Amino acid sequence: VNLLIKEGKLELQKAAEFASVTNDIELSQQLVRSGLLSSDDLRKAFANQAETVFSESLLWKDGQWQFDHKSRAREDFNFQPEINRYLIDFARDTVAEKLFEKFPLVDERFSLKNKDILSNNLNLNVAESFIVSLLEFQPASFGEIRQMSAVPDIEILRSVYGLWLIGAVERSGHITTLPMDKLSDLKTAKLQKVRSAAEILKVKAIKEEKPLQNEKTEPKAQRKAQVAPLLTLEEFLDKMSSDLDAYSKLGVSKNDNDDTIKNAYYSLAKQFHPDRFHREEKETIRKIQSAFTELARTYELVKTAKSRETYNIKLSREMEARKLAQSVGATSNPNEHKHEEALSSFQEGLQLLNDGDPFGAIPALSRAVLLSPQNALFQAYYGKALSYDEKQKFKAESSMLAAIKIEPLNFKIRQIYVDFLVENKLLRRAEGELIRFLELSPENSDAKKLLSKIQRLMQSQNT
Numbered sequence: 001v002n003l004l005i006k007e008g009k010l011e012l013q014k015a016a017e018f019a020s021v022t023n024d025i026e027l028s029q030q031l032v033r034s035g036l037l038s039s040d041d042l043r044k045a046f047a048n049q050a051e052t053v054f055s056e057s058l059l060w061k062d063g064q065w066q067f068d069h070k071s072r073a074r075e076d077f078n079f080q081p082e083i084n085r086y087l088i089d090f091a092r093d094t095v096a097e098k099l100f101e102k103f104p105l106v107d108e109r110f111s112l113k114n115k116d117i118l119s120n121n122l123n124l125n126v127a128e129s130f131i132v133s134l135l136e137f138q139p140a141s142f143g144e145i146r147q148m149s150a151v152p153d154i155e156i157l158r159s160v161y162g163l164w165l166i167g168a169v170e171r172s173g174h175i176t177t178l179p180m181d182k183l184s185d186l187k188t189a190k191l192q193k194v195r196s197a198a199e200i201l202k203v204k205a206i207k208e209e210k211p212l213q214n215e216k217t218e219p220k221a222q223r224k225a226q227v228a229p230l231l232t233l234e235e236f237l238d239k240m241s242s243d244l245d246a247y248s249k250l251g252v253s254k255n256d257n258d259d260t261i262k263n264a265y266y267s268l269a270k271q272f273h274p275d276r277f278h279r280e281e282k283e284t285i286r287k288i289q290s291a292f293t294e295l296a297r298t299y300e301l302v303k304t305a306k307s308r309e310t311y312n313i314k315l316s317r318e319m320e321a322r323k324l325a326q327s328v329g330a331t332s333n334p335n336e337h338k339h340e341e342a343l344s345s346f347q348e349g350l351q352l353l354n355d356g357d358p359f360g361a362i363p364a365l366s367r368a369v370l371l372s373p374q375n376a377l378f379q380a381y382y383g384k385a386l387s388y389d390e391k392q393k394f395k396a397e398s399s400m401l402a403a404i405k406i407e408p409l410n411f412k413i414r415q416i417y418v419d420f421l422v423e424n425k426l427l428r429r430a431e432g433e434l435i436r437f438l439e440l441s442p443e444n445s446d447a448k449k450l451l452s453k454i455q456r457l458m459q460s461q462n463t
Contacts, residue, residue: 051081084166085122091162092125096373099157101274101289103142110160111139113170122166127151127159135169146366152398153370233288236272240291245315246301249294254312258304265299342371346378353381358388369399379403380413387420396420409441418450427458 028046032039094102112135118124124132130149134140140148145156163169231239239249247254250264274289301311349364365382372378383399386392400417407413414437421430434451438444 084117087165088122088124088128088162091158091165094158094161096154096157099154099161100373101293102161103157109139109141109172110135110145110164111170111172112136112168114168117166117168125159127155128163131156131159131163132168139172143363143366149395151395152402153366154373231268231271233272233277236268237287237291240294240298246298246311249298250302252302254308261299261302265295265303268295342368342375342378345371346375346381349385350381353385358385361385362389374406376403376407376410376413379406380416384416384420387423393424408437411437411441411444411446414447415450418454422454427454427461430454431458 110131112132115132115136118132127149130151131145134145134148142156142160145160146153149156151159160169164171242249247256250261250268252261252264256264269292272288272292272295274285274292277285277288280288300307302308345364346368349361349368352358352361352364362382362385365378365385368375368378369382379399380403383396383403386396386399389396397417397420400413400420403410403413404417414433418430418433421427421433431451431454434447434454437447438451441447
């Protein structure tokens, strides 16, 4: 009834006449008999109802599916869901945390796989249409798309995710439970019977024979040490959340080659892939997903000889810094190093920005925002660096506004945005921004001074 009223097919007063009807089937029959609804309108109403239930259920974030085998649709009911449209809508509604779990590798590349699947019914938004047009010419990484796009980073991720879900975009370099070469072998493998299983015989336990005196024996401790025990889930979670270096987290050494490190990574990825733990508690699943993302990030640091060389230099500097801290009586807290990569990128970008090199600062600050998108300061200075590029002023403003949304009472962040507005001669907007800030923090003297300065500047321009 609510759906019919919402679509204007049924008036509220008329609907009240059928208040005693207990189910949709009986209601629909009475509406048709009374002439308030045609059979065609009825079929469309049921289809719209099914579409609403179907699309909204895809957006459920919590809980588990339960099916009632007694529930059946009417035999004459025919509903053809537009799956791709629902998947696109699902991606558009995906929260940032889930997206970063889906795209843990920043150097992953995307290419257009099937443009024919993009029908008019999908109604692609600006970001999705831009990415399709870009990938028509050549594959691109997330960083390359970001450099050529004016939309926020999170919208780029949502767009790529949706296009990938419907099969329009292909990913290369993303994480799979098994290496791609092994997946190919599995797909082409042919099974055949080699021999029948031997008959099971019941035999008595045989005592272990003592080796001959001249036979070389291997101590039991050494024999056991040859097969490394698998980590438990708790040990894996602890390891990934610790401040251990990348080699220790993967269980390899600095001298191991690419193949050894790759096999160690895939072994852990196979054992602790989140899909294997979908029946666990919600909090446990969240920890596993976070640890799996950390595992992927760790592997990226040391997967090639070149990346290991860079990482070893960084690791050496960190060790020297920790030794220096210990020498002056400081203590090292593992939690302080959880986001040190993002902080390191931010410090690098901020230094370049202060040195008068905003274009050099953009990649470092962008990396900091990608690793820690909820850090308001990272977002604000990233926007400030982008504002020096005339082609990216829209993106710069979006990043500044995102920072204000995260920390609305932070005057430093608000001042960065106000300065941006003043530089672009948008004094009226700058004034309004400060007035709104003072409504939240009426005693902020710095905001009052800046507001007075802008108002004097506006008066001087009017005279």
